[in-house]
Amino acid sequence: MQTLETIQAVRKQVNLWRQAGETIGLVPTMGALHAGHQSLIERAAEENDHVIVSIFVNPTQFAPNEDLTSYPRKLEEDQALCEKAGVEVIFHPEPQEMYPSGFDTFVEVHGTTEVLEGASRPTHFRGVTTIVLKLLQIAQPDRAYFGQKDAQQVAVIQQMVRDLNVPVEIIACPIIREVDGLAKSSRNVYLNPAERKAALVLSRALNLAQQRLNAGTREPKQLIQLIIEEISKESLAKIDYVEIVDQKTLQKVETINAAILVPIAVYIGNTRLIDNFYWEAK
Incomplete structure (x- = not known):
């Protein structure tokens, strides 16, 4: 090499x-x-x-x-x-x-x-x-x-x-995750032990939204609110954005009837982390 x-x-x-x-x-x-x-x-x-x-x-x-x-x-x-x-x-x-x-x-x-x-x-x-x-x-x-x-x-x-x-x-x-669900990122090294534990709220909130989608929810506002409420339970977390957008154009969708991306950005302490998932109806 x-x-x-x-x-x-x-x-x-x-x-x-x-x-x-x-x-x-x-x-x-x-x-x-x-x-x-x-x-x-x-x-x-x-x-x-x-x-x-x-x-x-x-x-x-x-x-x-x-x-x-x-x-x-x-x-x-x-x-x-x-x-x-x-x-x-x-x-x-x-x-x-x-x-x-x-x-x-x-x-x-x-x-x-x-x-x-x-x-x-x-x-x-x-x-x-x-x-x-x-x-x-x-x-x-x-x-x-x-x-x-x-x-x-x-x-x-x-x-x-x-x-x-x-x-x-x-x-x-595909995203590679730690065993506990945190998305691998070079910025994870900035997290102290308490922040590292708090950072799990990102994947936890996304998992809840994915479960709700799989159960039939198709209203973006409901899913966004679900994610916000879950992240807000974590005192070290500060939301930058939570969105549901078209997978290709990245523009907001009013209803979910095609392939979407659910991206979030959250500050854990001073460290800004991002995560997401793709979803389309089977």
């Missing part, structure tokens, strides 16, 4: 694989890898001849008041996980490699970005789409893998790829 720090070095390796007619899977990450990332890497290894993992804490998707400087960075641990999971190249650039002096071009996707995370973090998706398009251009993968925990990110990237005719298949992989 190689850890490469320059675009030129990655392109050189990619060109060799392309000349041999071999397929490439890309897993974009910000590092601090966990079992969720590992599941993406393992699937990429199953479906492609070669796997590239990018590890880059992307400054353009963080607002000034967010956790860019404190975001966990664990390169040696990440390298060990990648090697075990079958990665051949880690792309680990410095910020100036991706955003050199004079950089002033950004990718903006509209419609799917103004709601949910985009409403709470207005500059976030411009940074996400820009860095993902750059990584797709550099790695030229056949397939790129993303986790469904960031469901809005998946929808936004799918729209970008579709609108800009990028020749890559975007593959969304």
Whole structure:
């Protein structure tokens, strides 16, 4: 396994694989890898001849008041996980490699970005789409893998790829959870023991909504209220948003008669966590 720090070095390796007619899977990450990332890497290894993992804490998707400087960075641990999971190249650039002096071009996707995370973090998706398009251009993968925990990110990237005719298949992989139900996240390390226990309210509230859906409830307002009431029982939790939206467009639905996404964002102490589930009638 190689850890490469320059675009030129990655392109050189990619060109060799392309000349041999071999397929490439890309897993974009910000590092601090966990079992969720590992599941993406393992699937990429199953479906492609070669796997590239990018590890880059992307400054353009963080607002000034967010956790860019404190975001966990664990390169040696990440390298060990990648090697075990079958990665051949880690792309680990410095910020100036991706955003050199004079950089002033950004990718903006509209419609799917103004709601949910985009409403709470207005500059976030411009940074996400820009860095993902750059990584797709550099790695030229056949397939790129993303986790469904960031469901809005998946929808936004799918729209970008579709609108800009990028020749890559975007593959969304299921959320990986702890045994007690908490969705795996690099930000879970911020939680102290009391907050870690309190964070279980996210998956508990979503499970209640899923059960109610399976029992026949089709009114979004009832389900949203159910989720809010459950989360409000936890004193350390502060709700950012609870929504029920169309799975593809991410727009609110008045009644549930098609595939939906139920996303939530909740502060546990100072740590902002997201979770969700997809649902469609059987």
